[in-house]
Amino acid sequence: MKNALHFKRLSSDDPCLQITWNGKPLDAVAGETVAACLLANSVLAFQGEDLSDPPRGPFCMMGACYTCRVLVNGVEQQACMVEVKQDMHVSCVDPEKEILHAGS
Amino acid sequence: MREVDLAVLGAGPAGMRAALTAANSGAKVVLLDEQQVAGGQIYREVNRQGVGRGALLGRDYTHGLTWVKEVAASNVEHLAEATGWQIENSGEITFSRGGQAQQIAAKRIVLATGALERAFPFPGWTMPGVISAGAAQILLKGSGIVPQKAVLVGSGPLLYLIAVQLLAAGSPPLAILETQSFESYLRSARLFPAALKGWRYFVKGTQMLLNLKRAGVTRYTGVSEIAAVGEKYVEGIRFQFRGQKKQLACGLILGHQGVVPNVQFSRALGLEHGWNDLQRSFTPRTDHWGRSSEERVFIAGDGAGIVGARASALQGEICALQVLHDLSFINTAQRDNTAESRRKELAVELAPRALLDALYRPPDWAVVPVCDDTIICRCERVKTGDLRNLAAGACVGPNQAKALSRAGMGSCQGRYCGLSVSELFSKTNGRSLAEVGYYRLRSPVKGITLGELASLAVGEALE
Amino acid sequence: MDFEYAIIGGGVVGLSIARGLSARGKRVAVFDGEDTDYRASRGNFGLIWVQSKGLQAPAYARWTRQSAALWRGFADELEAASGIDLALVQQGGWDFFFSEKSLHARASLYQGLADQLGERDDFEITDANKLKREEPAIGPQVVGALYGARDGHVNPLRLLQALGQTLQRSDSKYLTGCIVQSVRALASGFEINTANGPVRAQKVVLAAGLGAAILGPSLGFVAPVRPQRGQVIVTQKLSPFIRRPSGIIRQVDEGGVQIGDSNEEVGFDDSQQLSVMAKLAQRAVKVYPVLANASIVRSWSALRIMSPDGLPIYQESRLYPGAYLATCHSGITLAAAHTCLLPSWLEGEESAPRLEAFSEERFAL
Numbered sequence: 001m002k003n004a005l006h007f008k009r010l011s012s013d014d015p016c017l018q019i020t021w022n023g024k025p026l027d028a029v030a031g032e033t034v035a036a037c038l039l040a041n042s043v044l045a046f047q048g049e050d051l052s053d054p055p056r057g058p059f060c061m062m063g064a065c066y067t068c069r070v071l072v073n074g075v076e077q078q079a080c081m082v083e084v085k086q087d088m089h090v091s092c093v094d095p096e097k098e099i100l101h102a103g104s
Numbered sequence: 105m106r107e108v109d110l111a112v113l114g115a116g117p118a119g120m121r122a123a124l125t126a127a128n129s130g131a132k133v134v135l136l137d138e139q140q141v142a143g144g145q146i147y148r149e150v151n152r153q154g155v156g157r158g159a160l161l162g163r164d165y166t167h168g169l170t171w172v173k174e175v176a177a178s179n180v181e182h183l184a185e186a187t188g189w190q191i192e193n194s195g196e197i198t199f200s201r202g203g204q205a206q207q208i209a210a211k212r213i214v215l216a217t218g219a220l221e222r223a224f225p226f227p228g229w230t231m232p233g234v235i236s237a238g239a240a241q242i243l244l245k246g247s248g249i250v251p252q253k254a255v256l257v258g259s260g261p262l263l264y265l266i267a268v269q270l271l272a273a274g275s276p277p278l279a280i281l282e283t284q285s286f287e288s289y290l291r292s293a294r295l296f297p298a299a300l301k302g303w304r305y306f307v308k309g310t311q312m313l314l315n316l317k318r319a320g321v322t323r324y325t326g327v328s329e330i331a332a333v334g335e336k337y338v339e340g341i342r343f344q345f346r347g348q349k350k351q352l353a354c355g356l357i358l359g360h361q362g363v364v365p366n367v368q369f370s371r372a373l374g375l376e377h378g379w380n381d382l383q384r385s386f387t388p389r390t391d392h393w394g395r396s397s398e399e400r401v402f403i404a405g406d407g408a409g410i411v412g413a414r415a416s417a418l419q420g421e422i423c424a425l426q427v428l429h430d431l432s433f434i435n436t437a438q439r440d441n442t443a444e445s446r447r448k449e450l451a452v453e454l455a456p457r458a459l460l461d462a463l464y465r466p467p468d469w470a471v472v473p474v475c476d477d478t479i480i481c482r483c484e485r486v487k488t489g490d491l492r493n494l495a496a497g498a499c500v501g502p503n504q505a506k507a508l509s510r511a512g513m514g515s516c517q518g519r520y521c522g523l524s525v526s527e528l529f530s531k532t533n534g535r536s537l538a539e540v541g542y543y544r545l546r547s548p549v550k551g552i553t554l555g556e557l558a559s560l561a562v563g564e565a566l567e
Numbered sequence: 568m569d570f571e572y573a574i575i576g577g578g579v580v581g582l583s584i585a586r587g588l589s590a591r592g593k594r595v596a597v598f599d600g601e602d603t604d605y606r607a608s609r610g611n612f613g614l615i616w617v618q619s620k621g622l623q624a625p626a627y628a629r630w631t632r633q634s635a636a637l638w639r640g641f642a643d644e645l646e647a648a649s650g651i652d653l654a655l656v657q658q659g660g661w662d663f664f665f666s667e668k669s670l671h672a673r674a675s676l677y678q679g680l681a682d683q684l685g686e687r688d689d690f691e692i693t694d695a696n697k698l699k700r701e702e703p704a705i706g707p708q709v710v711g712a713l714y715g716a717r718d719g720h721v722n723p724l725r726l727l728q729a730l731g732q733t734l735q736r737s738d739s740k741y742l743t744g745c746i747v748q749s750v751r752a753l754a755s756g757f758e759i760n761t762a763n764g765p766v767r768a769q770k771v772v773l774a775a776g777l778g779a780a781i782l783g784p785s786l787g788f789v790a791p792v793r794p795q796r797g798q799v800i801v802t803q804k805l806s807p808f809i810r811r812p813s814g815i816i817r818q819v820d821e822g823g824v825q826i827g828d829s830n831e832e833v834g835f836d837d838s839q840q841l842s843v844m845a846k847l848a849q850r851a852v853k854v855y856p857v858l859a860n861a862s863i864v865r866s867w868s869a870l871r872i873m874s875p876d877g878l879p880i881y882q883e884s885r886l887y888p889g890a891y892l893a894t895c896h897s898g899i900t901l902a903a904a905h906t907c908l909l910p911s912w913l914e915g916e917e918s919a920p921r922l923e924a925f926s927e928e929r930f931a932l
Binding site: 192497548555 | 599600601602603606609665669724727728731732735741743744800802803821826838839841842844845846847848849850851852853858859860861862863864865866867
């Protein structure tokens with residue numbers, strides 16, 4: 001079921017923003033969270049998709065479960081707690097083996 | 105450190121009403137909330153919705169708009185996107201805003217941090233494609249994203265509400281699998297007369313079921329042995345219905361077993377808690393003003409026991425009245441006059457609660473998985489069997505189990521395994537939940553960075 | 568008699584002693600308390616640490632070194648018996664310095680001890696350049712470190728689990744949730760009274776940590792132990808970037824970075840203090856700047872069991888022979904000695920280690 005449509009945007013407005021997910025461009029709508037945007041683009045696993053670990057996706061959407069953590073412009077954040085912004089770079093983290101990105 | 109009369113944590117119905125009540129009587133009030141706009145999860149982003157989305161979500165949702173507007177127009181200082189992570193009994197609150205740690209000293213604190221959905225662990229529940237039903241609703245409210253062909257599974261009024269909302273959004277659920285059984289109805293029948301005072305809820309409930317029936321949404325009641333099926337992603341759901349094994353193909357499972365108080369702060373503060381068997385959860389002890397075991401700390405709304413949005417708002421007001429009285433903004437007569445009418449309204453709102461609690465009480469297997477392989481701690485992937493072995497052996501309780509198994513040690517700090525682990529110990533060792541207790545929670549209750557914590561260092565540095 | 572030994576206290580100290588006795592074929596009962604008791608065995612830092620120990624007390628330095636040397640063998644056996652990986656690494660450890668002056672002052676103390684013990688190549692002054700090669704993530708404010716070759720670390724929770732699990736599989740009893748209310752000397756042996764009834768044993772070892780101060784007097788001990796609070800912070804799991812542990816920061820085998828430690832005299836208060844946590848964080852970021860971006864997953868405080876001079880106490884009761892007090896704040900470091908060496912002392916054998924220096928009579932006025 002990986003490629004089936006799981007979530008649909010309610011709004012008929014065209015997506016007006018662009019972000020990237022692991023380097024690939026995705027359409028985004030102003031006001032939606034990063035988590036919502038990924039789901040609307042059929043990205044269900046936010047962590048561990050290409051790794052030996054079982055993949056993980058978001059679960060609670062309210063900042064409590066911490067399974068939706070992603071890197072937003074290099075900083076680890078909860079995808080459900082951040083709104084999309086034009087040209088935001090979002091990528092997968094492996095929470096088990098995160099490498100710190102120094103502030104420089 | 106900046107000082108205020110009252111700091112309210114959480115801008116849901118309880119928090120908004122507490123803050124407004126106090127501020128309207130002249131108290132200096134700060135309202136802290138993680139989200140960008142007030143409303144809490146229940147009225148999430150209600151002020152941002154166009155007419156369309158509001159209509160779809162229903163009047164119980166749009167109702168919150170009045171309060172959100174009132175907060176904006178009031179003297180309440182609303183600190184949005186502020187994540188509280190440490191509270192001291194002295195009234196000092198530390199929170200993050202824009203990656204910066206800040207502190208406020210408050211003479212009184214109202215915790216209005218609401219509820220979390222109860223964890224509903226079943227085989228496969230950690231796969232991408234299983235989300236909580238509340239999460240689906242948040243996606244709808246906050247981001248206008250609608251789940252497609254989802255299977256709703258579990259129990260509780262929210263399950264039907266979400267089903268109806270999905271229907272209105274043009275994406276009816278594939279099916280609703282309800283875990284409450286015929287016994288649930290029998291058990292709760294005697295509570296029905298007392299609940300009639302809250303008749304409006306039943307009218308609403310009946311309408312919802314009727315809508316679902318008309319739309320042809322299949323409901324299976326009394327299901328058990330639920331399992332998400334799939335290799336790495338959800339491909340279907342398996343369950344037992346009327347003695348038969350069934351399977352539906354689906355890519356999305358929305359699970360729900362009601363909500364439970366969010367006790368992260370009340371536990372980290374070391375407040376007294378008790379076991380509430382009717383609601384199958386721990387609740388902080390409060391007096392009839394909402395005051396906790398610490399004089400300065402009050403709790404209003406679902407965080408002190410599940411009551412629902414309207415009752416939460418009333419509790420927020422009642423808390424604020426006592427806060428105002430504590431700080432001499434109002435006298436005893438003023439406090440009691442207003443409180444009396446609020447309590448009457450509260451009684452009506454609470455009338456159906458016992459019935460709802462009994463009817464939608466989660467079955468045992470939905471709290472503590474039967475299958476030893478089922479993950480109970482999502483963060484650390486600890487399996488039920490590992491914990492059962494510990495409990496059956498020499499391990500005395502959840503805190504020792506945490507040390508020995510890592511259950512509850514992860515990022516969510518036990519939010520989604522705590523109750524299951526306590527219940528597992530109670531069941532395995534035949535001890536009451538009050539005896540078993542719960543994880544000892546500590547601050548920071550939210551994941552802040554070390555750099556942010558370091559920024560609070562004052563005085564001489566350590567060698 | 569129900570048991571040959573009753574050990575009061577089921578933390579790492581009590582369980583280590585029980586393991587040693589049990590290996591000698593003794594029938595042991597270990598009494599352990601409740602879920603929320605003060606438990607240093609759950610809150611400690613997991614170091615097997617030698618370099619700073621016994622700077623003023625060579626006997627303690629020797630005892631510590633003996634234990635550190637025994638640790639590998641002790642761990643191998645315990646791992647084999649339990650199937651639990653203890654994540655023991657003894658490849659040296661650091662003591663970091665932010666000023667040359669304090670580094671050299673400390674080094675001269677180390678030299679003094681090394682001379683007394685007659686040990687050469689005991690430690691090494693590591694300058695900033697060399698340290699940077701050894702620990703690439705080190706920050707510019709660290710001017711150097713003292714390197715101790717005998718230092719190491721272990722997963723202390725898995726140690727606790729392995730000790731408990733293997734004890735349960737032996738002929739001995741691990742009685743948990745079983746609080747000892749009183750102990751009484753009989754004409755022969757001792758009676759241990761618990762909520763679940765009395766248990767008799769020929770000998771009794773009081774290894775109850777801070778609880779020893781309560782039960783001690785009835786066995787003729789003073790047990791002058793006091794709590795000393797230490798706060799600890801743990802970050803999210805990270806890929807390995809810290810090569811060797813230090814007394815204040817170590818990366819655990821699961822990936823999280825553990826940050827300590829404070830020494831606070833606040834009595835029986837195991838709450839946390841934000842001002843102290845902030846300073847711990849500040850120092851950690853100074854040592855490894857990259858940590859500034861790491862998320863904190865949990866933090867806690869725990870109470871050390873401290874004697875007046877910080878050294879262990881091993882004492883047989885003069886009033887009631889057969890009753891022993893064993894307490895220390897370095898239960899992890901000394902676990903190997905407690906398993907391998909302490910039983911022969913309890914049994915009064917000729918080959919027993921000389922522990923007179925650790926008698927509680929040293930505190931008598």
